[in-house]
Amino acid sequence: MKTEKISELTTNRLSVYLRCLNELAAAGVETISSQAMAEQFNLNSAQIRKDLAYFGEFGVRGVGYYVEELRQHLMKILGLTEKHRVAIVGLGNLGMALANYQGFNQHSFNIVALFDADPAKVGSRVRSGLEIQGSENLKEIIKRENINIVIITVPAHAAEQVLEQVTEAGVRAVLNFAPVHLHPKPGVKVKTVDLTTSLESLSYFLANPSADGINVDYRDFLRYEADSNGAGR
Amino acid sequence: MKTEKISELTTNRLSVYLRCLNELAAAGVETISSQAMAEQFNLNSAQIRKDLAYFGEFGVRGVGYYVEELRQHLMKILGLTEKHRVAIVGLGNLGMALANYQGFNQHSFNIVALFDADPAKVGSRVRSGLEIQGSENLKEIIKRENINIVIITVPAHAAEQVLEQVTEAGVRAVLNFAPVHLHPKPGVKVKTVDLTTSLESLSYFLANPSADGINVDYRDFLRYEADSNGAGR
DNA sequence: AATTGTGAATTCCTTCACAGCC
DNA sequence: GGCTGTGAAGGAATTCACAATT
Incomplete structure:
Protein backbone atom coordinates (compact mmCIF):
# COMPACT_ATOMS: atom_id res chain seq x y z
CA MET A 1 0.00 0.00 0.00
CA LYS A 2 1.53 3.23 -1.14
CA THR A 3 0.98 6.72 0.09
CA GLU A 4 0.84 8.29 -3.34
CA LYS A 5 -2.01 10.61 -4.12
CA ILE A 6 -4.89 8.75 -5.72
CA SER A 7 -6.54 10.71 -8.49
CA GLU A 8 -10.26 10.92 -8.89
CA LEU A 9 -9.88 9.32 -12.28
CA THR A 10 -8.65 6.28 -10.46
CA THR A 11 -11.43 6.23 -7.86
CA ASN A 12 -14.03 6.51 -10.59
CA ARG A 13 -12.52 3.55 -12.33
CA LEU A 14 -12.41 1.55 -9.12
CA SER A 15 -16.15 1.99 -8.90
CA VAL A 16 -16.54 0.70 -12.43
CA TYR A 17 -14.30 -2.28 -11.73
CA LEU A 18 -16.39 -3.07 -8.69
CA ARG A 19 -19.57 -3.09 -10.72
CA CYS A 20 -17.91 -5.42 -13.19
CA LEU A 21 -16.80 -7.73 -10.38
CA ASN A 22 -20.30 -7.78 -8.94
CA GLU A 23 -21.58 -9.03 -12.26
CA LEU A 24 -18.81 -11.60 -12.57
CA ALA A 25 -19.44 -12.82 -9.05
CA ALA A 26 -23.15 -13.12 -9.76
CA ALA A 27 -22.30 -15.11 -12.86
CA GLY A 28 -20.12 -17.43 -10.84
CA VAL A 29 -16.84 -16.43 -12.46
CA GLU A 30 -13.94 -17.03 -10.07
CA THR A 31 -10.97 -15.28 -11.62
CA ILE A 32 -10.52 -12.48 -14.13
CA SER A 33 -7.47 -11.07 -15.85
CA SER A 34 -6.80 -7.39 -16.26
CA GLN A 35 -6.85 -7.99 -19.99
CA ALA A 36 -10.34 -9.48 -19.94
CA MET A 37 -11.67 -6.67 -17.81
CA ALA A 38 -9.99 -4.06 -19.96
CA GLU A 39 -11.76 -5.35 -23.05
CA GLN A 40 -15.15 -4.74 -21.49
CA PHE A 41 -14.47 -1.06 -20.97
CA ASN A 42 -12.10 -0.21 -23.79
CA LEU A 43 -9.45 0.46 -21.22
CA ASN A 44 -5.79 -0.48 -21.24
CA SER A 45 -5.03 -3.48 -19.07
CA ALA A 46 -1.96 -1.81 -17.59
CA GLN A 47 -4.18 0.94 -16.32
CA ILE A 48 -6.34 -1.49 -14.41
CA ARG A 49 -3.31 -3.17 -12.92
CA LYS A 50 -1.85 0.19 -11.94
CA ASP A 51 -5.07 1.39 -10.38
CA LEU A 52 -5.27 -1.72 -8.26
CA ALA A 53 -1.57 -1.74 -7.43
CA TYR A 54 -1.92 1.57 -5.60
CA PHE A 55 -3.72 -0.33 -2.87
CA GLY A 56 -1.89 -3.62 -2.70
CA GLU A 57 -0.89 -6.68 -4.64
CA PHE A 58 -4.23 -8.31 -5.21
CA GLY A 59 -3.41 -10.32 -8.29
CA VAL A 60 -1.72 -13.63 -8.86
CA ARG A 61 0.78 -13.83 -11.69
CA GLY A 62 -0.20 -16.30 -14.32
CA VAL A 63 -3.76 -16.39 -12.98
CA GLY A 64 -5.28 -12.93 -12.67
CA TYR A 65 -7.48 -11.65 -9.85
CA TYR A 66 -9.80 -13.68 -7.68
CA VAL A 67 -13.16 -12.07 -8.31
CA GLU A 68 -14.66 -12.37 -4.85
CA GLU A 69 -11.46 -11.39 -3.10
CA LEU A 70 -10.89 -8.32 -5.26
CA ARG A 71 -14.53 -7.38 -4.85
CA GLN A 72 -14.12 -7.34 -1.09
CA HIS A 73 -10.96 -5.28 -1.36
CA LEU A 74 -12.62 -2.71 -3.58
CA MET A 75 -15.63 -2.45 -1.31
CA LYS A 76 -13.28 -1.75 1.56
CA ILE A 77 -11.16 0.71 -0.39
CA LEU A 78 -14.21 2.63 -1.59
CA GLY A 79 -15.64 2.75 1.90
CA LEU A 80 -18.71 0.75 0.93
CA THR A 81 -18.56 -1.52 3.95
CA GLU A 82 -19.81 1.46 5.92
CA LYS A 83 -23.41 2.54 5.57
CA HIS A 84 -23.67 6.13 4.38
CA ARG A 85 -26.54 8.27 5.51
CA VAL A 86 -27.73 10.49 2.70
CA ALA A 87 -29.99 13.54 2.63
CA ILE A 88 -31.56 15.13 -0.42
CA VAL A 89 -32.07 18.89 -0.36
CA GLY A 90 -34.57 20.17 -2.92
CA LEU A 91 -37.50 17.93 -3.82
CA GLY A 92 -38.26 19.12 -7.33
CA ASN A 93 -38.56 16.71 -10.22
CA LEU A 94 -35.00 15.53 -9.94
CA GLY A 95 -34.88 15.35 -6.15
CA MET A 96 -38.12 13.39 -6.11
CA ALA A 97 -36.82 10.99 -8.72
CA LEU A 98 -33.65 10.38 -6.73
CA ALA A 99 -35.63 9.95 -3.52
CA ASN A 100 -37.60 7.18 -5.20
CA TYR A 101 -34.73 5.74 -7.19
CA GLN A 102 -33.88 2.13 -6.41
CA GLY A 103 -30.71 2.14 -8.40
CA PHE A 104 -28.13 3.19 -5.82
CA ASN A 105 -26.21 0.57 -4.00
CA GLN A 106 -28.90 0.08 -1.40
CA HIS A 107 -26.58 -1.44 1.16
CA SER A 108 -24.14 1.41 1.25
CA PHE A 109 -26.28 4.47 0.62
CA ASN A 110 -29.43 5.01 2.64
CA ILE A 111 -31.53 8.06 1.99
CA VAL A 112 -32.65 9.08 5.45
CA ALA A 113 -33.78 12.72 5.17
CA LEU A 114 -35.44 15.03 2.65
CA PHE A 115 -35.54 18.81 2.79
CA ASP A 116 -37.35 21.46 0.83
CA ALA A 117 -37.80 25.16 1.43
CA ASP A 118 -41.30 25.18 -0.05
CA PRO A 119 -43.89 24.96 2.77
CA ALA A 120 -46.32 23.39 0.32
CA LYS A 121 -44.07 20.36 0.04
CA VAL A 122 -43.15 20.04 3.70
CA GLY A 123 -44.99 17.21 5.40
CA SER A 124 -45.71 15.17 2.29
CA ARG A 125 -44.09 11.80 1.92
CA VAL A 126 -42.29 10.02 -0.87
CA ARG A 127 -42.90 6.41 -1.80
CA SER A 128 -40.56 5.03 0.82
CA GLY A 129 -42.61 6.81 3.48
CA LEU A 130 -39.90 9.34 4.26
CA GLU A 131 -41.31 12.79 5.03
CA ILE A 132 -40.14 16.03 3.49
CA GLN A 133 -38.92 18.47 6.12
CA GLY A 134 -38.55 22.23 6.07
CA SER A 135 -35.12 23.74 5.56
CA GLU A 136 -35.19 25.71 8.81
CA ASN A 137 -33.88 22.81 10.82
CA LEU A 138 -31.51 21.51 8.17
CA LYS A 139 -28.39 21.87 10.25
CA GLU A 140 -29.59 20.28 13.43
CA ILE A 141 -31.35 17.42 11.69
CA ILE A 142 -28.25 16.65 9.64
CA LYS A 143 -26.23 16.53 12.82
CA ARG A 144 -28.77 14.54 14.75
CA GLU A 145 -29.26 12.03 11.94
CA ASN A 146 -25.52 11.65 11.35
CA ILE A 147 -25.90 12.42 7.69
CA ASN A 148 -22.58 12.34 5.87
CA ILE A 149 -23.54 12.74 2.22
CA VAL A 150 -25.88 15.42 0.88
CA ILE A 151 -27.41 15.50 -2.58
CA ILE A 152 -28.22 19.04 -3.69
CA THR A 153 -31.11 19.33 -6.15
CA VAL A 154 -32.16 22.91 -5.49
CA PRO A 155 -32.16 25.66 -8.14
CA ALA A 156 -28.78 27.08 -9.05
CA HIS A 157 -29.17 30.29 -7.10
CA ALA A 158 -29.82 28.45 -3.84
CA ALA A 159 -27.10 25.82 -4.10
CA GLU A 160 -24.16 27.71 -2.64
CA GLN A 161 -26.15 28.58 0.45
CA VAL A 162 -27.19 24.97 0.94
CA LEU A 163 -23.56 23.96 0.62
CA GLU A 164 -22.63 26.42 3.34
CA GLN A 165 -25.30 25.14 5.68
CA VAL A 166 -24.49 21.47 5.26
CA THR A 167 -20.80 22.25 5.60
CA GLU A 168 -21.49 23.93 8.91
CA ALA A 169 -23.42 20.84 9.92
CA GLY A 170 -20.28 18.81 9.33
CA VAL A 171 -21.04 17.23 5.95
CA ARG A 172 -17.90 16.61 3.91
CA ALA A 173 -19.27 14.99 0.76
CA VAL A 174 -21.80 16.57 -1.60
CA LEU A 175 -23.29 15.47 -4.88
CA ASN A 176 -24.49 18.59 -6.64
CA PHE A 177 -27.02 18.67 -9.47
CA ALA A 178 -27.43 22.43 -9.53
CA PRO A 179 -25.89 23.86 -12.71
CA VAL A 180 -23.46 26.11 -10.91
CA HIS A 181 -19.85 26.00 -9.79
CA LEU A 182 -19.76 25.68 -6.01
CA HIS A 183 -16.95 26.76 -3.70
CA PRO A 184 -16.44 24.11 -1.04
CA LYS A 185 -14.25 24.70 1.98
CA PRO A 186 -11.05 22.67 2.19
CA GLY A 187 -11.81 19.16 3.29
CA VAL A 188 -15.23 19.20 1.67
CA LYS A 189 -15.67 17.28 -1.56
CA VAL A 190 -18.24 18.37 -4.11
CA LYS A 191 -19.02 16.37 -7.20
CA THR A 192 -21.20 18.19 -9.68
CA VAL A 193 -23.40 16.44 -12.22
CA ASP A 194 -24.23 19.04 -14.80
CA LEU A 195 -26.83 17.94 -17.30
CA THR A 196 -26.74 21.15 -19.27
CA THR A 197 -23.02 20.84 -19.82
CA SER A 198 -23.43 17.21 -20.86
CA LEU A 199 -26.06 18.14 -23.42
CA GLU A 200 -24.13 21.13 -24.70
CA MET B 1 -9.57 28.93 -36.30
CA LYS B 2 -7.37 25.89 -35.97
CA THR B 3 -7.99 22.33 -36.95
CA GLU B 4 -6.47 20.88 -33.81
CA LYS B 5 -8.42 18.24 -31.98
CA ILE B 6 -10.64 19.76 -29.31
CA SER B 7 -10.78 17.65 -26.19
CA GLU B 8 -13.98 17.02 -24.34
CA LEU B 9 -12.48 18.74 -21.33
CA THR B 10 -12.42 21.86 -23.44
CA THR B 11 -15.99 21.53 -24.71
CA ASN B 12 -17.21 20.98 -21.17
CA ARG B 13 -15.49 24.15 -20.08
CA LEU B 14 -16.90 26.09 -23.03
CA SER B 15 -20.35 25.22 -21.74
CA VAL B 16 -19.40 26.53 -18.32
CA TYR B 17 -18.02 29.74 -19.79
CA LEU B 18 -21.23 30.23 -21.70
CA ARG B 19 -23.29 29.92 -18.56
CA CYS B 20 -21.06 32.47 -16.92
CA LEU B 21 -21.45 34.84 -19.84
CA ASN B 22 -25.22 34.44 -19.73
CA GLU B 23 -25.19 35.60 -16.15
CA LEU B 24 -22.84 38.48 -16.90
CA ALA B 25 -24.98 39.56 -19.81
CA ALA B 26 -28.10 39.43 -17.67
CA ALA B 27 -26.30 41.57 -15.11
CA GLY B 28 -25.43 44.12 -17.76
CA VAL B 29 -21.67 43.54 -17.63
CA GLU B 30 -20.09 44.43 -20.96
CA THR B 31 -16.57 43.07 -20.79
CA ILE B 32 -14.81 40.39 -18.77
CA SER B 33 -11.16 39.40 -18.49
CA SER B 34 -9.97 35.81 -18.50
CA GLN B 35 -8.56 36.46 -15.07
CA ALA B 36 -11.91 37.53 -13.62
CA MET B 37 -13.65 34.54 -15.15
CA ALA B 38 -10.96 32.18 -13.94
CA GLU B 39 -11.47 33.29 -10.37
CA GLN B 40 -15.10 32.25 -10.46
CA PHE B 41 -14.24 28.68 -11.35
CA ASN B 42 -10.86 28.09 -9.74
CA LEU B 43 -9.37 27.80 -13.18
CA ASN B 44 -6.18 29.18 -14.62
CA SER B 45 -6.74 32.21 -16.81
CA ALA B 46 -4.38 30.88 -19.46
CA GLN B 47 -6.59 27.86 -19.79
CA ILE B 48 -9.62 29.97 -20.57
CA ARG B 49 -7.68 31.98 -23.13
CA LYS B 50 -6.38 28.81 -24.71
CA ASP B 51 -9.79 27.17 -24.84
CA LEU B 52 -11.19 30.21 -26.60
CA ALA B 53 -8.20 30.66 -28.87
CA TYR B 54 -8.85 27.28 -30.49
CA PHE B 55 -11.80 28.91 -32.21
CA GLY B 56 -10.64 32.39 -33.00
CA GLU B 57 -9.29 35.61 -31.55
CA PHE B 58 -12.26 36.83 -29.61
CA GLY B 59 -10.50 38.99 -27.07
CA VAL B 60 -9.16 42.51 -27.10
CA ARG B 61 -5.77 43.07 -25.52
CA GLY B 62 -5.88 45.44 -22.63
CA VAL B 63 -9.65 45.05 -22.41
CA GLY B 64 -10.74 41.45 -22.20
CA TYR B 65 -13.70 39.84 -23.94
CA TYR B 66 -16.92 41.55 -24.92
CA VAL B 67 -19.52 39.56 -23.06
CA GLU B 68 -22.31 39.60 -25.59
CA GLU B 69 -20.01 38.98 -28.52
CA LEU B 70 -18.26 36.05 -26.88
CA ARG B 71 -21.61 34.65 -25.83
CA GLN B 72 -22.77 34.61 -29.43
CA HIS B 73 -19.54 32.94 -30.53
CA LEU B 74 -19.85 30.22 -27.90
CA MET B 75 -23.47 29.55 -28.79
CA LYS B 76 -22.40 29.10 -32.37
CA ILE B 77 -19.41 26.93 -31.51
CA LEU B 78 -21.47 24.68 -29.24
CA GLY B 79 -24.15 24.33 -31.88
CA LEU B 80 -26.78 25.97 -29.70
CA THR B 81 -28.13 28.20 -32.42
CA GLU B 82 -29.73 25.05 -33.85
CA LYS B 83 -32.71 23.56 -32.09
CA HIS B 84 -32.08 19.99 -31.02
CA ARG B 85 -34.91 17.52 -30.97
CA VAL B 86 -34.58 15.23 -27.98
CA ALA B 87 -36.25 11.94 -27.09
CA ILE B 88 -36.25 10.22 -23.73
CA VAL B 89 -36.32 6.43 -23.67
CA GLY B 90 -37.40 4.94 -20.34
CA LEU B 91 -39.95 6.83 -18.28
CA GLY B 92 -39.08 5.63 -14.81
CA ASN B 93 -38.41 8.07 -11.98
CA LEU B 94 -35.44 9.63 -13.64
CA GLY B 95 -36.89 9.74 -17.14
CA MET B 96 -40.07 11.32 -15.82
CA ALA B 97 -38.09 13.90 -13.90
CA LEU B 98 -36.11 14.81 -16.98
CA ALA B 99 -39.27 14.96 -19.09
CA ASN B 100 -40.67 17.53 -16.69
CA TYR B 101 -37.40 19.30 -15.99
CA GLN B 102 -37.37 22.97 -16.92
CA GLY B 103 -33.67 23.37 -16.37
CA PHE B 104 -32.32 22.61 -19.84
CA ASN B 105 -31.61 25.39 -22.21
CA GLN B 106 -35.17 25.51 -23.52
CA HIS B 107 -34.26 27.26 -26.71
CA SER B 108 -31.75 24.69 -27.86
CA PHE B 109 -33.11 21.42 -26.49
CA ASN B 110 -36.72 20.48 -27.10
CA ILE B 111 -38.01 17.22 -25.73
CA VAL B 112 -40.33 16.00 -28.46
CA ALA B 113 -40.81 12.27 -27.85
CA LEU B 114 -41.03 9.83 -24.96
CA PHE B 115 -40.76 6.06 -25.16
CA ASP B 116 -41.30 3.25 -22.70
CA ALA B 117 -41.54 -0.49 -23.18
CA ASP B 118 -44.11 -0.88 -20.39
CA PRO B 119 -47.64 -1.01 -21.91
CA ALA B 120 -49.02 0.33 -18.63
CA LYS B 121 -47.18 3.59 -19.22
CA VAL B 122 -47.88 3.96 -22.92
CA GLY B 123 -50.56 6.53 -23.64
CA SER B 124 -50.18 8.52 -20.45
CA ARG B 125 -48.98 12.08 -20.67
CA VAL B 126 -46.38 14.10 -18.81
CA ARG B 127 -46.97 17.63 -17.63
CA SER B 128 -46.06 19.22 -20.93
CA GLY B 129 -48.80 17.17 -22.58
CA LEU B 130 -46.40 14.93 -24.43
CA GLU B 131 -47.59 11.34 -24.68
CA ILE B 132 -45.52 8.28 -23.84
CA GLN B 133 -45.23 5.96 -26.81
CA GLY B 134 -44.43 2.27 -27.01
CA SER B 135 -40.96 1.17 -27.99
CA GLU B 136 -42.12 -0.85 -31.01
CA ASN B 137 -42.09 2.16 -33.26
CA LEU B 138 -39.01 3.76 -31.78
CA LYS B 139 -36.98 3.72 -34.94
CA GLU B 140 -39.54 5.11 -37.31
CA ILE B 141 -40.75 7.80 -34.93
CA ILE B 142 -37.19 8.92 -34.29
CA LYS B 143 -36.65 9.22 -38.01
CA ARG B 144 -39.99 10.88 -38.70
CA GLU B 145 -39.56 13.37 -35.85
CA ASN B 146 -35.98 14.18 -36.82
CA ILE B 147 -34.74 13.44 -33.34
CA ASN B 148 -31.00 13.94 -33.03
CA ILE B 149 -30.34 13.47 -29.31
CA VAL B 150 -31.61 10.57 -27.22
CA ILE B 151 -31.57 10.36 -23.44
CA ILE B 152 -31.45 6.78 -22.20
CA THR B 153 -33.03 6.21 -18.80
CA VAL B 154 -33.85 2.53 -19.06
CA PRO B 155 -32.45 -0.13 -16.71
CA ALA B 156 -28.84 -1.15 -17.30
CA HIS B 157 -29.64 -4.44 -19.01
CA ALA B 158 -31.77 -2.73 -21.66
CA ALA B 159 -29.49 0.18 -22.48
CA GLU B 160 -27.23 -1.40 -25.07
CA GLN B 161 -30.21 -2.54 -27.11
CA VAL B 162 -31.74 0.93 -27.01
CA LEU B 163 -28.44 2.35 -28.17
CA GLU B 164 -28.44 -0.04 -31.12
CA GLN B 165 -31.95 0.90 -32.13
CA VAL B 166 -31.46 4.63 -31.96
CA THR B 167 -28.17 4.27 -33.79
CA GLU B 168 -29.96 2.48 -36.60
CA ALA B 169 -32.47 5.31 -36.63
CA GLY B 170 -29.60 7.70 -37.30
CA VAL B 171 -29.10 9.26 -33.88
CA ARG B 172 -25.50 10.29 -33.28
CA ALA B 173 -25.63 11.77 -29.77
CA VAL B 174 -26.77 9.94 -26.66
CA LEU B 175 -26.91 10.91 -23.02
CA ASN B 176 -26.91 7.69 -21.02
CA PHE B 177 -28.03 7.40 -17.40
CA ALA B 178 -27.93 3.61 -17.28
CA PRO B 179 -25.07 2.44 -15.08
CA VAL B 180 -23.39 0.41 -17.76
CA HIS B 181 -20.63 0.77 -20.30
CA LEU B 182 -22.12 1.13 -23.77
CA HIS B 183 -20.41 0.35 -27.06
CA PRO B 184 -21.33 3.01 -29.60
CA LYS B 185 -20.58 2.60 -33.27
CA PRO B 186 -18.01 4.93 -34.80
CA GLY B 187 -19.53 8.35 -35.36
CA VAL B 188 -21.91 8.00 -32.43
CA LYS B 189 -21.19 9.93 -29.27
CA VAL B 190 -22.33 8.62 -25.90
CA LYS B 191 -21.99 10.57 -22.68
CA THR B 192 -22.74 8.57 -19.58
CA VAL B 193 -23.91 10.07 -16.30
CA ASP B 194 -23.30 7.46 -13.65
CA LEU B 195 -24.75 8.33 -10.27
CA THR B 196 -23.48 5.22 -8.55
CA THR B 197 -19.93 5.97 -9.56
CA SER B 198 -20.30 9.54 -8.38
CA LEU B 199 -21.53 8.40 -4.99
CA GLU B 200 -18.92 5.71 -4.64
C1' DA C 1 2.45 -20.27 -20.48
C1' DA C 2 0.06 -16.80 -18.60
C1' DT C 3 -0.40 -12.80 -16.19
C1' DT C 4 0.92 -9.45 -12.75
C1' DG C 5 3.48 -5.24 -11.13
C1' DT C 6 6.09 -1.46 -12.59
C1' DG C 7 9.95 1.63 -14.55
C1' DA C 8 10.31 4.04 -18.86
C1' DA C 9 8.28 6.19 -22.70
C1' DT C 10 4.64 8.58 -24.45
C1' DT C 11 0.72 11.29 -24.84
C1' DC C 12 -2.23 14.63 -23.12
C1' DC C 13 -3.38 18.63 -20.33
C1' DT C 14 -2.28 22.65 -17.66
C1' DT C 15 0.39 26.46 -16.27
C1' DC C 16 4.07 29.74 -16.92
C1' DA C 17 5.85 33.63 -18.82
C1' DC C 18 6.25 37.02 -22.06
C1' DA C 19 5.88 39.27 -26.68
C1' DG C 20 2.45 41.85 -28.87
C1' DC C 21 -1.35 44.82 -28.93
C1' DC C 22 -4.86 48.09 -27.31
C1' DG D 1 -1.02 49.63 -17.70
C1' DG D 2 -3.68 45.84 -18.65
C1' DC D 3 -4.86 41.98 -21.07
C1' DT D 4 -4.74 38.64 -24.85
C1' DG D 5 -2.62 34.84 -27.51
C1' DT D 6 0.78 31.44 -27.51
C1' DG D 7 5.38 28.91 -27.47
C1' DA D 8 7.78 26.59 -23.99
C1' DA D 9 7.93 24.24 -19.71
C1' DG D 10 5.98 21.46 -16.45
C1' DG D 11 2.93 18.02 -14.66
C1' DA D 12 -0.38 14.27 -14.93
C1' DA D 13 -2.36 10.29 -16.91
C1' DT D 14 -1.89 6.60 -20.02
C1' DT D 15 0.40 3.07 -22.46
C1' DC D 16 4.37 0.27 -23.50
C1' DA D 17 7.21 -3.37 -22.60
C1' DC D 18 9.39 -6.58 -19.82
C1' DA D 19 11.28 -8.74 -15.61
C1' DA D 20 9.22 -11.29 -11.97
C1' DT D 21 6.21 -14.81 -10.40
C1' DT D 22 3.01 -18.61 -10.20
Missing part, protein backbone atom coordinates in the same frame (compact mmCIF):
# COMPACT_ATOMS: atom_id res chain seq x y z
CA SER A 201 -21.06 19.03 -25.11
CA LEU A 202 -23.11 16.57 -27.16
CA SER A 203 -24.36 19.49 -29.16
CA TYR A 204 -20.79 20.54 -29.90
CA PHE A 205 -20.01 17.15 -31.36
CA LEU A 206 -23.16 17.22 -33.47
CA ALA A 207 -22.17 20.63 -34.75
CA ASN A 208 -18.60 19.52 -35.47
CA PRO A 209 -18.82 16.03 -36.86
CA SER A 210 -15.35 16.31 -38.33
CA ALA A 211 -13.86 16.80 -34.89
CA ASP A 212 -11.84 13.91 -33.63
CA GLY A 213 -12.92 12.07 -30.55
CA ILE A 214 -16.32 11.38 -31.93
CA ASN A 215 -16.12 7.71 -31.20
CA VAL A 216 -15.85 7.97 -27.47
CA ASP A 217 -16.09 5.35 -24.88
CA TYR A 218 -16.18 5.03 -21.16
CA ARG A 219 -12.86 6.77 -20.72
CA ASP A 220 -14.45 10.07 -21.61
CA PHE A 221 -17.15 9.58 -19.08
CA LEU A 222 -14.66 8.82 -16.36
CA ARG A 223 -12.57 11.79 -17.24
CA TYR A 224 -15.56 14.09 -17.26
CA GLU A 225 -16.63 12.79 -13.89
CA ALA A 226 -13.28 13.58 -12.38
CA ASP A 227 -13.10 16.96 -13.96
CA SER A 228 -16.51 18.15 -12.95
CA ASN A 229 -15.96 17.90 -9.23
CA GLY A 230 -15.96 21.24 -7.48
CA ALA A 231 -12.77 21.35 -5.46
CA GLY A 232 -11.81 20.24 -2.03
CA ARG A 233 -8.22 19.65 -2.80
CA SER B 201 -16.20 8.17 -5.47
CA LEU B 202 -17.53 10.43 -2.71
CA SER B 203 -17.52 7.44 -0.42
CA TYR B 204 -13.84 6.86 -1.17
CA PHE B 205 -13.13 10.41 -0.21
CA LEU B 206 -14.96 10.00 3.08
CA ALA B 207 -13.12 6.76 3.79
CA ASN B 208 -9.74 8.33 3.01
CA PRO B 209 -9.82 11.89 4.27
CA SER B 210 -6.05 12.14 4.33
CA ALA B 211 -5.86 11.12 0.71
CA ASP B 212 -7.61 14.06 -0.77
CA GLY B 213 -6.80 17.05 1.00
CA ILE B 214 -7.84 18.21 4.42
CA ASN B 215 -4.85 20.38 5.08
CA VAL B 216 -2.60 18.90 2.49
CA ASP B 217 -2.92 21.71 0.06
CA TYR B 218 -2.22 25.01 1.69
CA ARG B 219 -2.96 26.96 -1.44
CA ASP B 220 -6.50 25.73 -1.23
CA PHE B 221 -6.83 27.07 2.25
CA LEU B 222 -5.48 30.43 1.15
CA ARG B 223 -7.83 30.51 -1.76
CA TYR B 224 -10.74 29.83 0.51
CA GLU B 225 -9.64 32.49 2.92
CA ALA B 226 -9.25 35.01 0.15
CA ASP B 227 -12.71 34.19 -1.10
CA SER B 228 -14.45 34.38 2.22
CA ASN B 229 -13.20 37.81 3.25
CA GLY B 230 -15.17 39.93 0.83
CA ALA B 231 -11.97 41.45 -0.55
CA GLY B 232 -11.27 39.77 -3.85
CA ARG B 233 -12.87 41.01 -7.04
